[in-house]
Amino acid sequence: MSLPLEGIRDCFEGVIPATMATTGADAMPNIAYLSHVHYVDAHHIALSYQFFNKTRQNILARPWARLQVTSPVTGAQYHLALSFLRTETSGPLFENMKARLAGIASHTGMSNVFRLLGADIYRVHEVTQVPSPMLPAPAYRNPLPGLRAAVETLACCADLETLLAAMLDCLRSQFNIEHAMVLMADGARERLYTVASHGYENSGVGSEIPYGQGVIGVAARERTPIRIGHMTSEYAYSRAIRENLREDDGAAVIELEIPLPGLTDPHSQMAVPILACQRLLGVLYVESGEDLRFGYDDEDALASLASHLGAMIFLLQGAAEDAADTPAPAPPGELPRQGVPLVVRHFASNDSIFLDEEYLIKGVAGAILWNILRDYTASRRIAFTNRELRLDGRIRLPDLADNLEARLLLLSRRLLERQAAVQLQKTGRGKFQLCVSRPVQLLEQA
CATH class of the missing domain: 1.10.10 (Arc Repressor Mutant, subunit A)
Incomplete structure (x- = not known):
């Protein structure tokens, strides 16, 4: 019996390379190692296309393959029967795979070798477990109770400031995430600006990130979660932000940068877009000094939480402006007469x-x-x-x-x-x- 694909997602974290078997037009078999397998949905995966090698040549000639993947947790091995559908060279899936591959490449010292040319999409027809020794599975950490508690907490918030504070507190208390920030979108300037954070010495409120820069900027531009499990200099912010913050002649000679908060060497990063009515409102960003801190289940939970946050922001935005149609007249304030102007x-x-x-x-x-x-x-x-x-x-x-x-x-x-x-x-x-x-x-x- 074929196993559910979503049940083996830990095999797709890039810890243990996958093995792929193909045959050419002459029916000659070929075995190759793959650096990255990406879970797309319950019936599809994406494989990294980095070189025009024998495997690529075979797939274009005969679009069927077998893939062996291994769980880094238990050592369990699985065979997947695949058929090739198409190659994507841009868009959300491509950018997601590109970011994760950069982390794997940096972790293994192969940054100059692992360059994604495309994301090959495959239909998964069958998943079977290979009889082999395996370790006992660790206790499963179910994120659903934390997600439920967080959603109930956010639903009680009556203004944006309270909502963002509750969001960050829930990340800490329900998901044990110690470093996080929320950035709002400035669509006209295609930038994000930090409005709330926790876990950092400086809040970084007001710091900006252009769309397309680093994990956060790519998540905003592509409107898809971006998750990296290993340290990568390609998606570091110290260089990218400074290169894009000076933009106007009126204050070009004056430093206008508010430092972005963040860990010096994050080994796990995840940025999730905050959307409402198909409009980008902002990005939720979390990070950790541990490798592989955030998995597919964490991505699912935070994506759901970000969707609820987006709906709440959208509703509160309208409520805040409708509440003060006819403001009561206020007496004029006193002009301070003492002190240096x-x-x-x-x-x-x-x-x-x-x-x-x-x-x-x-x-x-x-x-x-x-x-x-x-x-x-x-x-x-x-x-x-x-x-x-x-x-x-x-x-x-x-x-x-x-x-x-x-x-x-x-x-x-x-x-x-x-x-x-x-x-x-x-x-x-x-x-x-x-x-x-x-x-x-x-x-x-x-």
Whole structure:
């Protein structure tokens, strides 16, 4: 009887090479080792195509093969009967395999050899176990109870800040994941910005990653989970981020980088896109210093959790802006008369903000703070709502789907971390107040 393919997914982690048997047009058999087998679904796998060798030649001539895979946990061996369907050279599956192959190559010292040319898709017709000695299977860690508890916790959150804090706490308490971050998408600029993290010395709130860069950027661009089980320099962020953060002439000579949080040498990484109504909202990223820390079951669980997170973000976004249609009038704030003035410098080219010559933020969050402070200095106004900011043409939000509450959360956390003389205080759903402790001087730069 054929075994279910999903029951042997631990054989596809790239720990023990697979063996593939093919025959040529002349019926001559050939045996070759494969560096990577990828589980696609209950009936398909993908094999890495890296060289035009005898195996590749045989498959194009006779599209049937036998594959032997081995469990790295128990040593159990399985035979798979396959038929070749097609080769993919781009897209989510290709990028997923490319990232995982890079980790395997780096782990084995073969980074200059293992280069993915394509992902060969095969139909699996039969899975049979080979009689052989095997070790007892370890106790199975079922992720479903943790997933259920996390979903129930997130369902009780009434605002984005609480939701993100609960999400990170659930990763730690339910999945024993100590290092994680949530990044939101800026679709207009094709970048992600960090809004929450845990397990790091610095939060990295406000740090950015372009689409397509590293594990996180590829997951965003392809909208598919990307998982790596071994350390790989190809997907490290220290180089990639610095190469892409300087982009505007208005502040080109000033350092605009907020350091991205992260482990120095992560040996396991996984980035899962956060989607709602087929729109990319952000990316959930987890990492570990252990090899093979995250398996297929972890990927399934976090993908499900990210889907629920996306739905919650989408619902809360609309609720926050609808809650403050008719804000109650607030008395004007008092202008502080004591203390050295806080010099707020705004660069119009990219909406970057500097407080007393120290970089704070840029982009939409920078435009929000600048226009709030303009209203404050002009009329002593301190009370604002999400809805009116959404309609404020000076801020130039990219589109109606842009998560304004995430921008405000990012801004308020950056101000709090810098212990700035201006702070944003939430006063209700979709409402907040500006708090100022020093006189403010605004300087507009070209």
